[in-house]
Amino acid sequence: MPADASIHLFLLLWALGVLLISGVASALAGRWSERTSVVLGIAGAGMACLAGLAAAVAGLTARATGTIMLPWRIPYGAFSLGLDSLSAFFLIPLFLLSGLAAVFASGYFRPWNERNPGRFWLFYNLLVASMALVVLARNGVLFLVAWEAMSLASFFLVTFDDRAADAREAGWIYLVATHVGTAFLIAVFILLGRESGSQEFSAYAVPAGSAGALFLLGLLGFGTKAGLFPLHVWLPEAHPAAPSPVSAVMSGVMIKTGIYGIVRMLAVMGAVPGWCAWLVLAIGAVSGVLGVLFALAQHDLKRLLAYHSVENVGIITLGLGLGMLGVHYGIPAVAALGFAGGLLHVLNHALFKGLLFLGAGAVAHATGTRDIERLGGLLKRMPWTGAAFLAGAVAICGLPPFNGFASEFLIYVGAFRTLLANGGLALGGLVAVVALALIGGLAAACFAKAFGIVFQGEPRSPAAAAAHEVPRSLVAPMLVLAALCLAIGLGAGAVVRALDPAVAQLAGPIVMSDAPRGIFPIALGTVLALLVALTLALAWIRRRLLAGRSVRAAVTWDCGYAAPTASMQYTATGFAQPLTNGAWAILQPHVEARLPQGVFPVSASFESHAPDVARANLYDPLFRRLAVGLGWFRWLQQGQVHWYVLYIVVVLMVLLAWALVS
């Protein structure tokens, strides 16, 4: 039974208010007291996220819907907010991860060392508030204002460490990319509101015959934020440059506002042409495979994780594409499975990617480096961080019994269901199945590398050898996220049932003749429980067997070498080399090698980088040409005020003349 959402909306408004006030207060306090500023910021973020999370969970489970509208003196604008199952669902990971990342940040930046905490908390709390506003907005102008506030707040967070040149450059790329995306969105909203003359979502109408073109524009705009290939270029720059808790929030939830945009557009527009569904499916498959392939070639832990965001957004999009195909071809089961898988993966990715970015932050905090090749042996030195990172790694590979498997399973089954049909649709299903399997295999390779080289073996640098476990305020959020990953993996049936109303908004009523008790098979949960129980039982058996017997320690077997050194271990580059070599044509890595020479070689070196292919081949040439082309107009910029006054007068005259003539 749908319930009235006014209580939920009121609570959410309160949370937005708390975020704004605490952010501004923290910024003001930052000038005179670091401590007050931090306390204000974290308290505001914590309270608001708790309240928002409660409202979102209650709203989703009660299937609450409702809108409120406050007048706003902006043309076409109105402060109209709405809550429905879709919005409530997207708010859950948003508030959950933002709250946990705030706790992490409180310990991560200590000591603040001349950095102004007020500046961080102002933009952090603004970012959380604007993301929530994006999801709640029911008016085009309000949506764009919130969207812009979100982009700017995150820009200032990416460049928080503004003394680092790479952070400034990353911020610049991000700023350009996000505004190019916004330009497409402005066009979409203008076109949608043209017929009724109103920017209310409820009044939107699709101009006849242009649904496909509109959807394409929206896909470009929202896809830029979501990080779909080849619009992803800002992601591998901005995520590593930002402080880790910010990377976690940006990768875990902010890029999902792009997914939310696509999904909301589907809900508002109703039917879209069939080719849109095929396009979304194809983009999802390409993003997924290429994202993980690029990730495999990275040495920077956070850059690697950033490319995995491209991959996971690809998986989400693949699910959405399947859902759209299901709607288009009138197969409700495929529609429900595709959308349910895509949406569940939004939540799952927020949890495990948030966890992994926080883990990378903890590693950087403890060792001062993100270079995988200089790490190693951290599991012994940072047992809690290591265990949590391992949970995240297994989850992101889509392996059972963690949450990543649950969402990928739904998408898989959706794809297999298209195989029951004949002809073209089944071929789409085969593409989805093979893409998912390929992504799964590559992701497992990549995280075997990331976990194996960073946390296992012996330390490869003095910094890694001297690492210690990070403080509790950093460990606790990671453990909470790891526990949630496992809990959702084991209890996926219940979670998917809670998702039903949100899925139904996209797929229509969920009709599954052969699965009356929900689309997630109960037996699957049983097998996963069996798996966990078996592992525990085997561990107990092993312990009983070894009790009382001799258990000794020795060196690793290396063909008889008694004193292996850390540099004899496999490197991350070496581990991934067979695969990156195979994909040489796609990755186009730069390799500089000085091979050992002579009978007694003195020194040798090997260096490889995998620059972003889309950036090197598409954007860099494009922007270079653009700069040359626009250079022609440089003479307009004289730098003297009276010239600019003249321009204004000329434009006014032309406009006046135009108005008089027409």
Next chain:
Amino acid sequence: MNAASSLHPVLALLLAPLLPGVINRIKALFGGRRGPPLLQLYFDLWKLFRKGAVYSRTTTWVFRAGPLVNFACLVAALALLPLGRVAAPVSFAGDLVLLAYLLGLGRFATVAAALDTGSSFEGMGASREVQFAVFAEPALLAGLAALAHATQSLSLSGMYAAWPAATLPVLALLGAGLFILFLAENCRMPVDDPNTHLELTMIHEVMVLDHGGVDFGFVLWGSALKLWVLGALLAGLLPPPATGHPLADLAVGAGWLLALAAATGAVESVMARVRLLRVPQLLVGAGVLCALGLLLTFR
């Protein structure tokens, strides 16, 4: 679910160590040797489970958990696995995905345990293992997709319930593809040589160099189970149709698995291993065979 269904996992656990014995006896036969006893692996397991342990100082709990998780994955996979016409104890739409991913988790645990030692040899083996899995997993799922389309069923038990599951050309293509996968995933010739003593050329063996005692017992038993699991996916493609007596069906299925082990021994005796660089091509070939099978099922 009937008695034969619930009997199958127990039978698999008990009989799986027989498969490597059969392979080795056939190889000995080809080589004109007497060879190790058929039950050699049982003797080995008995010996290993009574031993203590030596661990590398570099390793952590991940190293100790690896063989256990892998073994648990394979036992859980048995719950989803039909053998011949005998349905699995548990089946649901999409159980084939869970089966494939259980194998994936087992592999991840083995690889993580290998990397935990910090040994360059084990790193090399792990690197090869994950590389081949990238090609093997899509091939396996494409093969199962072809079966799903041919039988219009989304559960393994449904797919293998009747014989023939598809037309004979399709079955031949799928059989060839799955047989290559069976050999590759179980580290047999022509992908890996289980008899080699040179660490540089190993794949699976080199990842478990540092395991000993009880842990190694689980490793060996786990490899035998993996032979059984992937073998059953192949054996289900073979005749006869259901006899009506579940226990007879079970016996037929187990018989096919032993025959498959014999065939593996024969292949291993007459073939050399291909160069490591060629293995991905072999696996892509298996995937293409499976995908061709799917295309042939389109009417």
